[in-house]
Amino acid sequence: MKVVTDPAKLLLDRMMRLLRWRVWIAEKLQPTEWQLTLAWASLAGFMGALACLFFAACAEGIHQVMTNSSAGVIESMRLLPWWARVLIPATGGLLAGSVLLMGNRLIKGQSSTDYMEAIVIGDGHIPLRTSLVKITSAMFTIGSGGSVGREGPMVQLAALLASLLGRWRHFSRQQLRLLVACGAAAGIASAYHAPIGGSFFVAEIILGTIAMESLGALVAASVTAALTMQVLGNADRLYDVASFEMGSPLEMGPYLILGLLAGVTAPFFLRSLRRAESLFMETNLPLIARLTLGGLFVGVIAINVPEVCGNGYAVIVDILNGQIAWMMLIGILCCKWLATASSVGSGAQGGVFTPTLFMGAAGGYLFGTGVHAIWPAAALHPQTFALVGMGAFLSASSRAPLMAVIMVFEMTLSYHIILPLMLCSVLAYFTARGIDSHSLYGDTLEKKQAEEKETVLNTGKVQDLVKTNPPLVPPTARFEEIARLFLSVRVNNVYVTTSEGRFLGAVSLHDIKPYLGEPGVAELVLAGDILREDFPRVKPEQALNEALALFLEHDVQRLPVVDDAGILLGSLSKNDLMLAIVERGKRPSQAAAV
Known part of the structure; x- marks a missing residue:
């Protein structure tokens, strides 16, 4: 041969x-571009889960350094003297403001586009340095006990990595926007152990469509992120609740009233956040001073009510387990509302998703306690009203009832609350929409939509x-x-x-x-x-x-x-x-x- x-x-x-x-x-x-898109979406989901774990570890490290405690935010605050409860959130605001001030000098002239703007009215391009500055600032706010949620910076970081991935692969405008949306869905899925909810959060609130052309990629990213969290993080459900059984269809009556109350209250909650932001801006104080002042307000409230620190997750767990007296919860609810308005109004970087869940859980539990006192058979466990209140208040605030129902179900894995949860969420949605057109995330985009140029659509x-x-x-x-x-x-x-x-x-x-x-x-x-x-x-x-x-x-x-x-x-x-x-x-x- x-x-x-x-x-x-x-x-x-x-x-x-x-x-x-x-x-x-x-x-x-017969591979197609859609199959390749699903592969890249899965990679974005994996990177998003790693980003969330990284952010959580950094925020926890800052918290340990500032409080000298490895316990939770609320427990750490309870162990501190009164002056430290004031000083730590104020110091966190000072550091967060300093990061933003120095970062703004370094990124002068760079766009401040966040992931929602990049998906809805942008081209999928998320600025690297601007995002890192905001995320770092959020670490100090959250680590010091600011009354904001972790999910905002987590989702921003996950979406940023997806944007960088798409730009590296020279994706088209449409593909890049979809990949950024996949990163955002992965962030939500990682933060709340809710892959379906993460998919529908982006599809319903941001994309405004649940067509399979986009939902398929979102699901791939969310599932990959959830699996990654199960392997590397905590695989348990977020809220462990007791089972719920409905004895009679007449019990739906109180839930109807709860849906109406949530729909009426949620717009006022959102208005208070916008009003707090206006009040801080009217002071004409420098950015650092505003954030320090916002942290100071939280610290002063925490002297007597340390439960206002953090995103409210620990208090929600206590509510769902029936470990908080209703009279005490009234005070915590009012103080948490004020603390959240102070943190958000001062310009602190962070999310309001979990604080919104807290407002719904606390309000629902108080309402369920009142129903139990009047009609015990209709509210054997006020905790079930807390669960339904979470979904109803989230639906009324976000104007995404489908996402709210799915999120609460995934976070609790309680199937028996589906009927009242669906009814209350839909009723709260229509009630809130009739009162005010603003939503939890709508104002983020309205500021720039007026400047939006004509696009391919x-x-x-x-x-x-x-x-x-x-x-x-x-x-x-x-x-x-x-x-x-x-x-x-x-x-x-x-x-x-x-x-x-x-x-x-x-x-x-x-x-x-x-x-x-x-x-x-x-x-x-x-x-x-x-x-x-x-x-x-x-x-x-x-x-x-x-x-x-x-x-x-x-x-x-x-x-x-x-x-x-x-x-x-x-x-x-x-x-x-x-x-x-x-x-x-x-x-x-x-x-x-x-």
């Missing part, structure tokens, strides 16, 4: 073997979704060059153009299959010999629905975009087109409620 020693022939034989595998995968497995033309620099070869390209391009770029079609850029046709991965077993013949093949001149193409001025019709007619993942002169401008991805159509299909009312 003659041994081949020519390096060129050895290289060609190797490429032939690799191409045969490439063709087999394309024909048998308004124009609806192919030219807005064109991705430049597609893989292409000249008509004189030899088989070896074509093979190398197919192996280096994940595409099923390579475009053939002249030196002036005029589109001649495309070489399909399946077109080269007959030559894979004949290396001698393959050496003589040129791109111009095997190209398909009738390959479908679109023009930049065509409407998106016309391009969709071509995709449905031809089994391709990308279409070349060619102008009237026949010059290749780029390619249109089926994945990008479907995402754009889904976004265009969002109702105006949904977009305005985000």
